[in-house]
């Protein structure tokens with residue numbers, strides 16, 4: 124009963140008693156962090172509802188699903204649901220995927236009015252009647268699984284331009300296989316005694332067909348390029364809008380960068396704390412900084428082309444980008460327009476010599492296209508910060524899930540594979556450095572930053588070494604952490620591989636392995652994916668942005684790579700180099716397929 128309160132629903136998720144009956148007739152949307160339910164950002168609507176293999180029985184009651192008007196994914200597969208589908212299933216216009224396979228549902232195939240439906244699987248049921256021609260109105264359909272039912276009559280000439288998978292086998296279908304479907308393998312049609320024509324045996328009395336295959340299904344390179352260009356434009360528009368907003372908000376000044384020393388506190392406590400404009404505050408802060416007895420200065424790394432000094436930096440306008448595990452990160456715009464990122468470190472108890480030694484090691488690490496270079500650092504008793512290049516397109520996390528300022532951006536498959544491959548190269552480079560002993564320790568989507576051209580770069584390399592001497596335990600995002608780092612604080616290159624595997628799962632599923640606001644539970648992506656794929660059908664784990672345009676095989680290949688990376692046993696995880704070559708293989712076969720699709724199709 125979806126009217127159950129949150130606790131009850133969580134308990135329900137943990138153990139749905141076998142033999143439960145559905146009762147959704149007066150359902151109001153309930154949003155929990157339970158993995159079976161995914162909600163709209165304002166938490167008012169259920170977007171995904173998955174109850175696969177939980178032992179539901181009986182009919183789906185009539186007038187059900189009525190309140191689930193924003194539902195995109197409904198999975199009730201592998202239960203024991205019986206009888207007809209309620210008629211109003213067909214009125215859920217928002218549906219992207221319907222998984223009802225492996226039940227005992229009978230009746231006719233509903234006439235679905237779901238313009239976005241990509242996946243439709245009602246296989247292994249007892250559906251009867253003919254395949255309705257109305258299926259042709261589901262123009263976004265990429266997969267249609269109707270096998271192992273009791274369907275009869277001829278197959279309609281379905282002209283579905285995006286259809287990549289169809290299975291009509293083991294029904295009672297008769298007649299010619301329509302021209303529009305003969306490009307599918309014969310396994311899609313087997314088990315229908317009176318079905319004939321390519322790819323099955325010729326129909327009696329007919330010669331070999333010479334009609335050309337429909338050209339609408341050819342995946343053209345032009346179309347691909349169009350999507351790529353569109354993506355870039357949207358990204359640029361988002362970042363330009365974001366930038367404009369950010370500039371408006373730039374009021375915070377780098378007073379924050381210099382932590383108040385005891386002398387400041389006393390000024391503050393007397394109520395005379397700096398007043399006046401932001402720039403006055405900056406100057407005052409600055410003059411305090413340069414008057415410090417230590418006379419600390421910014422130390423730039425070799426090869427850095429920046430020409431500002433601490434003074435300039437302190438006069439810059441600054442804006443908080445976020446607070447992370449190591450402190451607060453600011454975007455600072457200097458008076459000459461140079462923009463850099465300043466990471467102000469907190470709770471670092473490293474002595475100056477150790478800190479400088481670490482910086483030296485990090486500075487010696489060879490530059491790499493996919494690693495954000497550390498440009499400079501500052502160390503004083505009260506203040507430590509690092510200076511990086513500013514990457515304007517934000518992080519993979521922002522693009523995948525959106526942020527407070529920006530909506531999520533529909534990243535297509537090409538972009539996702541490119542980004543993960545680039546990130547993998549960055550991590551592999553880190554692993555090669557320091558005589559093959561370096562570890563990143565904090566791989567996650569907010570640490571994969573993107574240039575304007577969507578070139579991905581790994582950031583925050585080396586910071587884990589500071590954490591080992593921090594006074595408080597690190598607040599690293601648990602969802603990315605390998606089991607051995609949680610249980611025994613054992614960080615290694617293999618634990619980086621685990622985190623990278625979670626990142627791949629995030630990219631494939633579109634889900635973030637983090638705690639949702641207002642919820643206690645953390646989304647454990649490896650566990651969730653495992654629970655879905657342990658049964659026969661894996662496609663439903665994927666982000667719908669991907670399923671719309673991408674062949675499932677390729678997604679499954681990358682899913683397999685990700686699952687190898689998140690093996691609980693570190694020794695079983697591949698090395699980053701191996702991960703790269705596995706992703707590249709998938710990528711190459713993809714581009715070969717694209718080339719093939721440009722070639723004229725044989726008659």
Ligand SMILES: Nc1ncnc2c1ncn2[C@@H]1O[C@H](COP(=O)(O)OP(=O)(O)OP(=O)(O)O)[C@@H](O)[C@H]1O
Pocket residue numbers: 444445446447448449450451452464495511512513514515517518565569570572582583599600
């Ligand atoms: N060089 C950079 N250019 C642009 N954005 C950046 C840069 N470095 C960090 N950010 C962004 O600033 C925000 C805060 O980063 P920060 O590293 O402090 O926290 P985090 O990545 O969320 O966590 P952690 O400290 O564990 O890495 C993040 O959204 C991150 O993507």
